[in-house]
Structures are given as structure tokens and as C-alpha cells.
Amino acid sequence: MTADEKHIILIVDDEEMVTTSLRSFLELETDYEVVTFTSPIEALEYVRENPIDLIVSDYLMPDVDGISLLLQIKQLRPNATRVLLTGYADKENAIKAINDVGLYQYIEKPWENADVKLVMQSGRERSDLLRRLTSKIGEVEKAHGELMGIQNDLLKVFI
Amino acid sequence: MNSFAGFGHFHQDLLASFRCESDPGFREEMIRIGTPGMRMAGVVGVLAPLFMFLVSLLVLDRSTSWFYSPELVGTAHTHMVLLDELLLVTLGSIVIALSFSHWGQRHARPIVFVMLVAYAMILYMDFIALGILETRGNLTPLVFLMMIALGTVPFRPMQIAALGVMLSLVMYTMSWQAPHWMGRANPVEVDEKTAFLIMFVVVSTGISVVMYTTRFRQYEARKQASDLNDRLAASERKYRSLFENSAEGIFVIDRQTGRMVTVNPATEEMLGRSAEELYSIPSTEIIHPDDRERVTSYHVARSRGEPAPTRYDLKLISSRSSEPVIAELTIHGTDDPGVTVGAVRDITEHVAADRKLREYAKTLEARNREIHETRAQLLQSEKMASLGNLVAGVAHEINTPLGSIHASADTSRRALDIVSEAAQDDECQPLFDKYPRLKRAVDVLAESNVTTVTAAERIVGIVKSLRSFARLDEAEFKKVDIHEGLESTLTILHHELKNRVEVVRDFGDLPQVECFPNQLNQVFLNILVNAAQAIGAKGTITIRTRQEGDRAVVEISDTGKGIAPEHLAQIFDPGFTTKGVGVGTGLGLSITYRIIGDHSGRIDVASEVGKGTTFTIRLPIERNGDHA
Structure with missing residues (x-):
């Protein structure tokens, strides 16, 4: 991922007012590309097709709950930072699921915009780092593979 | 007795005499007193001929008598007289004998009747035979006998009359027939004798009527007296038995x-x-x-x-x-x-039973109160639980739109900040100058946004308090900050207190206290509501907290009307209320008491009428192991 490419943040909440208010704030204050869905199914379809940097999902939604959505996204895009948006009453359950999902952070409703911004930034940085790490590991493995090829060639030569 | 008063009475008595023997008691009495009369008649009937025989012996010896005609002495007639006298003695003896038999006693009157008639016949025959009829007083034995019989045997008047008629007939017939039987004429004036006899009979009949009815009256009086006596005795027996039993x-x-x-x-x-x-x-x-x-x-x-x-x-x-x-x-x-x-x-047993009953009633009442209390507490805790659920549900529901409003208002503010900043820019300045209404619109937007933000923040605070108050997730002992609980309770009561009650917080240093947070919040709510209600128009509620050894102390004072001393002992009783029907349940403080008890704490109240009330709650900071 290059620097000029926009980071993509996915927001999923069955309440449009939530997605709208979050998107308008993020669009105003940040340069992220904000994609919102009110249906987790549609969101999953999007994720299958497009890379994302960060996903913010509501916990309680019809059809698919936030935890299983994040779990599926984790499998699809392991490097995307996962953030859960919770109401007060579901906090306990959400917290219990943190380990299962590898949750980066949760935001409690009603949220503070400043907090959201902070979480987004750090989450984006985290996924950047992860991505960079992954690519570095890829490079190292590639180098390692090359080295192994050279070694094989050398062995062929000598043996 | 009254029978002598006049002929009218006599007449009545006469009529009565026909009826009186329809009374079986009287008849029995007549029969009873008839027996001695019968005997008397019998004895006289025996003695008179013996006497006459004795006399005739003397006469026969002396050949002279005021009794017999001297010319007849020693004739065959004399022997007949002796035979007749034997007959008379026999007659008397039979009557005496009969008087000892039941049959004889029952028929005393006919027997004596027959005896008298027979006696008269025999005697009269003798007199005729002896030719002594001319002698004066020679009817005397018969009259004497009759008198005795009448005096002793209770003949009925009609019987007496019949007897008289019979005797007269006997005498008249015999006197008339005498010449044929005796061969000699009756020298006596028969009519005169008969008239005498009839007169005698009439008189004796009259006397008999009087005697008989007098007897009857006496009998009646006696019977009445005896009846009265019987009744008296019966009544006495009755009352005596009542008394005794x-x-x-x-x-x-x-x-x-x-x-x-x-x-x-x-x-x-x-x-x-x-x-x-x-x-x-x-x-x-x-x-x-x-x-x-x-x-x-x-x-x-x-x-x-x-x-x-x-x-x-x-x-x-x-x-x-x-x-x-x-x-x-x-x-x-x-x-x-x-x-x-x-x-x-x-009534010893009665009193004992009564006392036992009263004790039962008291126990029952206590049980009842206990049940009432338990039920009330159950109801209250259920109410609080559902209230908590409701609060939590409402808070949850509000959260999403509230979050949106809150976030959007914040976003708008940031956006407007950008606009305002741009307005300072030289390039944009002319635009704003050209459209002063645009500048004004931005200012209005900014201003109204501030209001929206403030309002939203207020709601956020309320929702947080509601959640903290309900604390549904904390149905077990937890270490919590008491001050937080007090604050959230005060937020809940904000509408009740604002503008009217000043709340002074004098919070000391308190460690976290191990408790049921939602229950404790309920305690604070109850006491604070009471305090707010006790304060009439305006007043102050002071909340002091401090640590005393291993106990946390919360003191809630109000400047309300206070509690009357006579009510002070009752305020923790379930159902006790002074707020009137429909206002208070009278349960708040009893539940408070129970909750503090469950926490092994204690609650004290001090109050002065007109000055205010202070509730002091002491709670152990650390929970001991011995109570769940």
C-alpha cells in the first residue's frame, strides 16, 4: 500500500443515523475513505471484493451480530483493525468476545468524536504496521527463497 | 254455709246436689265417709233390739211398761217380737259385716237404705203386733236410728226423700193392713203418725240438702286448697331442682x-x-x-x-x-x-381460652405482618428490578439516537469551526461581507449547535446515571464507590430537588465499600425522597460521608418538618406511613432497614419536629465471611 492511497474504513451499524454521523465526522476530520453499511451481509460482500484498513461494527444487529461479523472479516482480512461499537447493556458480552475476535478496541455508545478519531488513527497505524510487517516478512521469505535457490544452484554445481 | 242465706241459694244447692256426685273425687269421699256411718247404723241396729229385748225381759217380769200394752204380755205376740228382734240383730250384723267388705263399702247407701226400710217394717210390725202403737214416743228407736244413719251416711237428699216416702208408705200400709194381719184394729190415729213421719222426712231432706251441699263445698274448697298446695309443691320442687342442679x-x-x-x-x-x-x-x-x-x-x-x-x-x-x-x-x-x-x-377456663385465643390472634397478626412485609419487600424488589430493567432498556434505546445526536452536534461544531476559520480568510471575507446573512446564518448555526451539544451532553449524563443507578449487572457483592451511588441517585432525583432543595455534599475520604450497589442506591433513593418530601417549600439536604474504623458512614440530614417522637419508633415498621393513603406505600423505610440489615450495617434516625431529620447509615467496608 502506498502513501497516496486512501485508507478505507468500513462502518457497519443497522442504524443509519449512527453510520451517517460517524462518516460525516470522519470525512470532515480525516482523509480516510469511509464506507458504511447498514447490513452486515452487504458489508461482508464488500470486504470479500475490497481491501479495508479498519472495520467498526455495531454489536447488536439483526441477522449477524457484530462479533461474528468481525470474526469473518478477521479471516478475510486479518490485517484490518477491528473495532466494536457497543451499547451499555451489551458491553459485558462484547468484552467477553474480545479475545475470540482479537478486538483492537471498543467504543461505547454514546461516543465522543475525539475518542473515535483517536481510535481510528491508532487503529489505522496499527494496520499499516501490520501490513508493513507482513510485506517485510514476505520480502524476507522471498529473499530466503532466493537464497535457497542460489544454494540449490550452488549445490548442483558442486555435486 | 251460704246455703242458709235464702231459698234462692237453697234452690241452687238443691240443683247442685244433683250434679255434685258427677265429681269422682267427691263420690269417692262420700263412699269413704259412708263406711263409718254404715257401721254406726249397723251397731245401733244390733244394740237397739238387744236393748229392747232387755227392756222386754224386765217388762215381762214386771208385767208393766211405758212401752208395751200390759194385756199383751206373755202372749204369742211376745214370742214373735223376740224372733223379730233376732232378725233385727242379724240385719245389723250383716250391715256391720258388709261395712268391712269392699263391695259393702261401695254400696253403703243402698245397704243402709234397705236396712232402714227393713228395720222400719219389722219394728212397725212388732209395734202393731204388740199393740203399743198408741203409746207416745214409740217411734223413737226408728227416728233415733234414722237420725244416726242420716247424720253419718251421706245420703243424697233425693235418697232421703225417697226413704221418707218409703217409710211413710210402710207405716201407712202396715197400719192400714194391721187389722187383717193381727185380728185387731189399730188403735192409733195412723194419719197423725204418718203426718209426723212425713214432716220429719221433709225436714230431714232439707237438712240433708244443706249438709250434702255443705259437704260438697267443703270438699271443693279442700280440693282447691290441695290443688294449690300441689302446684306450690311442684313449683317449689322445680325451683329447688333448678337451684340444686x-x-x-x-x-x-x-x-x-x-x-x-x-x-x-x-x-x-x-x-x-x-x-x-x-x-x-x-x-x-x-x-x-x-x-x-x-x-x-x-x-x-x-x-x-x-x-x-x-x-x-x-x-x-x-x-x-x-x-x-x-x-x-x-x-x-x-x-x-x-x-x-x-x-x-x-370462667377460669373461658378466660384461659380467651387468653390463648388472643395469643393466637397476636401470633397470627405477627405472621400476617411478616407475610405482608415479605410480600411488600418482594413486590418492592420486583418493582425495583423491573424499574431497573426499564431504565436499562430505555438507556439502551436512547443510546443509539443520543450517540448520533451527540456525535453529529460535535461534527457540526467542527465543521462550523472550519467555516468560521475560512471566514477570516482574505479570500472569503468579501463573500461574507457581500452576504451578511450568510455570516449571521453561520453564527446561528454555531450557537444552536452549542445548545445541541450542551443538551446532548446533559442527556448523556442522565443516561449514565440511570445505568449506574439500575446496575442490573451487579446483583452480587461488589466494591463500589459510595459517592458514585449517591451522585447517580441525586441525578435521578434532580427534578424533585432542583430550585427547591439545596444539596450540600460534605464527602469525606471513603474507600470502596463492599455491597450490593443497586440495593444501596435504593436505600439512598428512599431516604432522599423522604427528605425531599419532608422539606416543605425550600430547604437543604446535607450528605456527609466519613470513615469510622472499619465502617463507612453516610449521614443524610434534611431541614424538613421532622418526625413526631411517637412515630419515631414506628418508622421502620412496614406499612407505617404518615403520608396518607395513596401517597406513600409505607414500605420504603422498612425495606431500607432490611437492606442495611442484609449488609450487616445499622441505620439510626434522629429527628426534631420542625427542625429536621438525620438518618445515619453505618456499613462495614469489608464484608465478613459469615453472611452471604
Whole structure:
């Protein structure tokens, strides 16, 4: 991922007012590309097709709950930072699921915009780092593979 | 007796005499008194001929008599007379003999009747035969006999009349027939004799009527008296049996001596003393010392004619047991001012049963109250739980739109900041100058946004308090900050307190306290609501907290009207309320008390009417292991 490419943040909440208010704030204050869905199914379809940097999902939604959505996204895009948006009453359950999902952070409703911004930034940085790490590991493995090829060639030569 | 008053009465008596033997009692009596008359008649019937025989012996010897005609002495006629006299003796003897038999007794009157007629016939025949009819007084034996018979045998008047007619007929017929039988004419003026006899019969009939009816009247009077006596005796027997068999003790006290003079067996039984014993002691001695004075005062009042209770309970001393007998005493009115008549009923068992019943009732009441209390608490905790659920649900529901409003308002603010910043820019300045309304619109937007933000923040705070108050997730002992609980409760009560009640927070240093947070919040709510309600128009609620050893102390004071001293002891009782029906449930403080008890804490109240009330709650900071 290059620097000029926009980071993509996915927001999923069955309440449009939530997605709208979050998107308008993020669009105003940040340069992220904000994609919102009110249906987790549609969101999953999007994720299958497009890379994302960060996903913010509501916990309680019809059809698919936030935890299983994040779990599926984790499998699809392991490097995307996962953030859960919770109401007060579901906090306990959400917290219990943190380990299962590898949750980066949760935001409690009603949220503070400043907090959201902070979480987004750090989450984006985290996924950047992860991505960079992954690519570095890829490079190292590639180098390692090359080295192994050279070694094989050398062995062929000598043996 | 009245029979002599006039002929009218005589006439009535005569009529009565026909009826009176329809009374079986009277008839029996007539038969009974007929028996001695019959005997008398029989004896005279035997003795008279013997006497005559004796006389005739003398006459026969002396050949002279005021009785016989001298020329007949020693003739065959004389022998006939002797034979007749034997007949008469036999007749008398038969009558005497019959008087000893039942049959004879029942038929005394016809027997004597027949005897008299037969006697008259025989005697008269003798007289004729002897030719002594001319002699004066020669009917005397017969009259004598008749008189005796009539005097002793209770003939009916009609029988007497019939007898008279019979005798007259006998005499007349015999006198008339005498010349044929005797061969010599009757020298006597028969008509004169007969007239005498008829007169005699009429007179004796009259006398008989009088005697007979007099007898009847006497009989009736006697019968009435005897009936009265019987009734009296029966009634006495009845009352005596009532008295003797009554389960109530009945007694009579002589007012003069103050001693019992009559008691019934029930009294003896109740007091365990014999009647003689009771008569020998002053009646006050059987009254238990506890009641002696009281009862004596009643007695004194009564003897003075002053009003005194006539029915009261008292304790009596019984020789049967060491325990006094509890009795209900009733003083009965009596005609005799010299005595007091009363009745006592042993109500010891009744009183004991009553007491037991009362105890049961008390237990029942206590149980009832307990049930009521438990139910109320259950209801209240259920109410609080559902209130908590409701609050949590509402908070949850509000959260999403509230979050959106809150976030959007913040976003708008940031956006407007950008616009405002741009307005300062030289390039944009002319635009804003050109459209002053645009500048104004931006300012209005900014201003209204501030309002939106403030309002949203307020709601956020309320929702947080609601959640914290409900604390549904904390149905177990947790370490919490008491001050937080107080704050969230105050937020809940904000509408109740604002503008009216000043809340002073004097919070000390308190560690976290181990408790049921939602229950404790309920306690604070109850006390604070009461405080707010106690404050009439304006006032202050002061909340002080401090640590005392291992206890956390929360003191909530108000400047309200205070609690009356007589109510102070009751305020923690379930159902006690002074707020009136429909205002308070009267449960708040009892639940508070229970909750503090569950926390092993204590709650105290100090109050002064008109000045205010202070509730002091002391809670252990650390929970001991011995209570769940």
C-alpha cells in the first residue's frame, strides 16, 4: 500500500443515523475513505471484493451480530483493525468476545468524536504496521527463497 | 254455709246436689265417709233390739211398761217380737259385716237404705203386733236410728226423700193392713203418725240438702286448697331442682352479717368448701385479696342504695386449687332488702381460652405482618428490578439516537469551526461581507449547535446515571464507590430537588465499600425522597460521608418538618406511613432497614419536629465471611 492511497474504513451499524454521523465526522476530520453499511451481509460482500484498513461494527444487529461479523472479516482480512461499537447493556458480552475476535478496541455508545478519531488513527497505524510487517516478512521469505535457490544452484554445481 | 242465706241459694244447692256426685273425687269421699256411718247404723241396729229385748225381759217380769200394752204380755205376740228382734240383730250384723267388705263399702247407701226400710217394717210390725202403737214416743228407736244413719251416711237428699216416702208408705200400709194381719184394729190415729213421719222426712231432706251441699263445698274448697298446695309443691320442687342442679353457683348473703346463708352445690363445688363451712366464714374471705377491696366497695355502695355494678368478674379463692377461680358474678335483684342474691359462673377456663385465643390472634397478626412485609419487600424488589430493567432498556434505546445526536452536534461544531476559520480568510471575507446573512446564518448555526451539544451532553449524563443507578449487572457483592451511588441517585432525583432543595455534599475520604450497589442506591433513593418530601417549600439536604474504623458512614440530614417522637419508633415498621393513603406505600423505610440489615450495617434516625431529620447509615467496608 502506498502513501497516496486512501485508507478505507468500513462502518457497519443497522442504524443509519449512527453510520451517517460517524462518516460525516470522519470525512470532515480525516482523509480516510469511509464506507458504511447498514447490513452486515452487504458489508461482508464488500470486504470479500475490497481491501479495508479498519472495520467498526455495531454489536447488536439483526441477522449477524457484530462479533461474528468481525470474526469473518478477521479471516478475510486479518490485517484490518477491528473495532466494536457497543451499547451499555451489551458491553459485558462484547468484552467477553474480545479475545475470540482479537478486538483492537471498543467504543461505547454514546461516543465522543475525539475518542473515535483517536481510535481510528491508532487503529489505522496499527494496520499499516501490520501490513508493513507482513510485506517485510514476505520480502524476507522471498529473499530466503532466493537464497535457497542460489544454494540449490550452488549445490548442483558442486555435486 | 251460704246455703242458709235464702231459698234462692237453697234452690241452687238443691240443683247442685244433683250434679255434685258427677265429681269422682267427691263420690269417692262420700263412699269413704259412708263406711263409718254404715257401721254406726249397723251397731245401733244390733244394740237397739238387744236393748229392747232387755227392756222386754224386765217388762215381762214386771208385767208393766211405758212401752208395751200390759194385756199383751206373755202372749204369742211376745214370742214373735223376740224372733223379730233376732232378725233385727242379724240385719245389723250383716250391715256391720258388709261395712268391712269392699263391695259393702261401695254400696253403703243402698245397704243402709234397705236396712232402714227393713228395720222400719219389722219394728212397725212388732209395734202393731204388740199393740203399743198408741203409746207416745214409740217411734223413737226408728227416728233415733234414722237420725244416726242420716247424720253419718251421706245420703243424697233425693235418697232421703225417697226413704221418707218409703217409710211413710210402710207405716201407712202396715197400719192400714194391721187389722187383717193381727185380728185387731189399730188403735192409733195412723194419719197423725204418718203426718209426723212425713214432716220429719221433709225436714230431714232439707237438712240433708244443706249438709250434702255443705259437704260438697267443703270438699271443693279442700280440693282447691290441695290443688294449690300441689302446684306450690311442684313449683317449689322445680325451683329447688333448678337451684340444686344449676351449673352456676347461686348464693344468698345476709347483708347484716355478711355471711352466706344459702348456697347451692355448684357454689360448694366451685369454692371447694361445704355449705356449713361457707356459712361459718365472712363471705369476703372467699374473694381473692386482689379483688377484695373492689368487691367490698361495690357491696357497701349497694347497701347504701348507690349504683354499683351488678355484673363483674372477680377472682375467688377455692380450696380445690392454689390458683384462684376467675368467676363472673351477677347480683340479682330481690324483694328482700336484707339479703343479696347472686350467681357466680366459673370462667377460669373461658378466660384461659380467651387468653390463648388472643395469643393466637397476636401470633397470627405477627405472621400476617411478616407475610405482608415479605410480600411488600418482594413486590418492592420486583418493582425495583423491573424499574431497573426499564431504565436499562430505555438507556439502551436512547443510546443509539443520543450517540448520533451527540456525535453529529460535535461534527457540526467542527465543521462550523472550519467555516468560521475560512471566514477570516482574505479570500472569503468579501463573500461574507457581500452576504451578511450568510455570516449571521453561520453564527446561528454555531450557537444552536452549542445548545445541541450542551443538551446532548446533559442527556448523556442522565443516561449514565440511570445505568449506574439500575446496575442490573451487579446483583452480587461488589466494591463500589459510595459517592458514585449517591451522585447517580441525586441525578435521578434532580427534578424533585432542583430550585427547591439545596444539596450540600460534605464527602469525606471513603474507600470502596463492599455491597450490593443497586440495593444501596435504593436505600439512598428512599431516604432522599423522604427528605425531599419532608422539606416543605425550600430547604437543604446535607450528605456527609466519613470513615469510622472499619465502617463507612453516610449521614443524610434534611431541614424538613421532622418526625413526631411517637412515630419515631414506628418508622421502620412496614406499612407505617404518615403520608396518607395513596401517597406513600409505607414500605420504603422498612425495606431500607432490611437492606442495611442484609449488609450487616445499622441505620439510626434522629429527628426534631420542625427542625429536621438525620438518618445515619453505618456499613462495614469489608464484608465478613459469615453472611452471604
